[in-house]
Amino acid sequence: MGVPFTFLHAADLHLDSPFKGLTKVPDAVRERLRESTFTALGGLCDIVRREKIDFVVLAGDLFDAADRSLRAQLRLQRTLGEMTALGVQVFIVHGNHDPESGRQAKLDWPQGVHVFGSSGVDCFPAHTRNGDLAAFVYGISYPTAAVTDNLALRFKKREGAPFHLALLHANVDGDPSYDNYAPCKLEELTSAGFHYWALGHVHDRRILHEYPHVVYPGNLQGRSIRETGGKGAYIVSVSDTGSIDMRFRDVADVLWQEIAVSIEGIEREQELKNRLGSAVEEVRQAAQGRPVLARIRLAGRGVLHDKLIQPSVAEEWLEELREWVGAPEDSEGWIWPESISVRTGGVLRLENAAEEEGFLGELLRRGLAAAHSPELSKDLLDEAMETLRRQPKIREWLETRTHEERIEWINQAMELSVSLLREEDAG
Incomplete structure (x- = not known):
C-alpha cells in the first residue's frame, strides 16, 4: 500500500519554436505563434496550481534546438521556480532536440528540479506535497542529438518505493513518422516492472x-x-492501491486545423463560397476563443474540379477567404487560412476512364495498380521524378515519403491527366 498522489506528465515543449515555412503571415499571427509555446508552458503551471499536483515529469525536447535560446532558458527557469515554490518537484530528461551536448547558459535551476544525466539511468525519490514518499522516478537524457541505442534496456527497478515511474524520450515500435531514436519495443517496456512509462518524442x-x-x-x-x-x-x-486515473488537459494557445470542404453536389462558385464560409465559422466556434491556423482541403468529385485545378485559382480563393474572415489584429479569437489544397476529382471516375484504350487508359491502370502496392507506387514515382532524384536532398526527401503520400501524389497526377486530356479532346 502506498499513499495517493497526483503527477503531471508533459513532453516536447519545444520552447521558442521558430515556426518555419509560413508565408504571407500577418504580424499578429507571427507574434502570437512566437509566444504560443511559452503560453502553453504557463498553462502547465496553472494546472499545477489548480490540480494540487505533487510532482511533474517532463519527457524531453523542452527546447526546440540543441543550442537553446537564452529567452527559452530564462522562461523555463522562471516557470519551474513558480512550480517548485508550490512545493512541487520537477523531473526532467533531455531528448534529441535538447541533448546535453547543446550550448546552454550557466543558470541555476530551482531547488526541487532534478535533471537526469546521460551517463546512465538515475533514480530520484518523488514525494507528495506533505512529504510522503510517493514513487521512485527513473530517467536518462540524450548525450547527443542522435541516440540509436535502446535506452529502455538500461532501466532496472530498485526496491523501496510503492510506485515506479520511468521517464524516457524514445520511439516505441519504430513509428516511421518520427526519427527512430532510442528505439525500443512495447513488450520491453511492459515487462520491465515499472508502473508507468512517461514517454516523449511522439507529438500525438x-x-x-x-x-x-x-x-x-x-x-x-x-x-x-x-x-x-x-x-x-x-x-x-x-x-x-495503485489504480491509475488519467485526465488530459489542453493547454495549446494556438490551434492548427485542417478543414475538409466537399465540392460534391454543387455546380456554382457561389455554392462553394457558402460552404467555405460555413466550414470556417464552425471551426471558429469550436475553438472557443482561441486563434486557429487552418488549411482548407477541397475534396470530393464535382463539376467545379476542372476550374479548381487551373493555375492560380486556389490562390485566388485563399486570398478572398482571408478577406472574409477579417484581419487577425481585429479579433482575439481569429482564424487565419494558411492554405487551400485541391484534392478534388472530376465527375468521371478514374476506374471508368482506366477501361479506355490508348495512352490515358494505360496511364490510369498503372496509377490505380500502384495504389495497392508500396513497391509499385515507389517505382512509378521514381520513374516520373528521375531528373529530380539526381539532387541528393530531393532524393533523400523522396525516400522518406510514406506509401499514403505517394498515392496522394499519383491520384492528383491522374486526375490532372484526365482533365487536361479531356479538355484537349474537346478542343
Whole structure:
C-alpha cells in the first residue's frame, strides 16, 4: 500500500519554436505563434496550481534546438521556480532536440528540479506535497542529438518505493513518422516492472498500454498543420492501491486545423463560397476563443474540379477567404487560412476512364495498380521524378515519403491527366 498522489506528465515543449515555412503571415499571427509555446508552458503551471499536483515529469525536447535560446532558458527557469515554490518537484530528461551536448547558459535551476544525466539511468525519490514518499522516478537524457541505442534496456527497478515511474524520450515500435531514436519495443517496456512509462518524442497523445501504463502525452503546442487539434499534458492520479486515473488537459494557445470542404453536389462558385464560409465559422466556434491556423482541403468529385485545378485559382480563393474572415489584429479569437489544397476529382471516375484504350487508359491502370502496392507506387514515382532524384536532398526527401503520400501524389497526377486530356479532346 502506498499513499495517493497526483503527477503531471508533459513532453516536447519545444520552447521558442521558430515556426518555419509560413508565408504571407500577418504580424499578429507571427507574434502570437512566437509566444504560443511559452503560453502553453504557463498553462502547465496553472494546472499545477489548480490540480494540487505533487510532482511533474517532463519527457524531453523542452527546447526546440540543441543550442537553446537564452529567452527559452530564462522562461523555463522562471516557470519551474513558480512550480517548485508550490512545493512541487520537477523531473526532467533531455531528448534529441535538447541533448546535453547543446550550448546552454550557466543558470541555476530551482531547488526541487532534478535533471537526469546521460551517463546512465538515475533514480530520484518523488514525494507528495506533505512529504510522503510517493514513487521512485527513473530517467536518462540524450548525450547527443542522435541516440540509436535502446535506452529502455538500461532501466532496472530498485526496491523501496510503492510506485515506479520511468521517464524516457524514445520511439516505441519504430513509428516511421518520427526519427527512430532510442528505439525500443512495447513488450520491453511492459515487462520491465515499472508502473508507468512517461514517454516523449511522439507529438500525438497515445496510451500504448495500461497496467503498466505506457503513455505519450504529445506536445504542448502544435507547430504545423501536421499537429492539429488540442495539445497538452496528462494529469495522472494514483490511489493508495495503485489504480491509475488519467485526465488530459489542453493547454495549446494556438490551434492548427485542417478543414475538409466537399465540392460534391454543387455546380456554382457561389455554392462553394457558402460552404467555405460555413466550414470556417464552425471551426471558429469550436475553438472557443482561441486563434486557429487552418488549411482548407477541397475534396470530393464535382463539376467545379476542372476550374479548381487551373493555375492560380486556389490562390485566388485563399486570398478572398482571408478577406472574409477579417484581419487577425481585429479579433482575439481569429482564424487565419494558411492554405487551400485541391484534392478534388472530376465527375468521371478514374476506374471508368482506366477501361479506355490508348495512352490515358494505360496511364490510369498503372496509377490505380500502384495504389495497392508500396513497391509499385515507389517505382512509378521514381520513374516520373528521375531528373529530380539526381539532387541528393530531393532524393533523400523522396525516400522518406510514406506509401499514403505517394498515392496522394499519383491520384492528383491522374486526375490532372484526365482533365487536361479531356479538355484537349474537346478542343
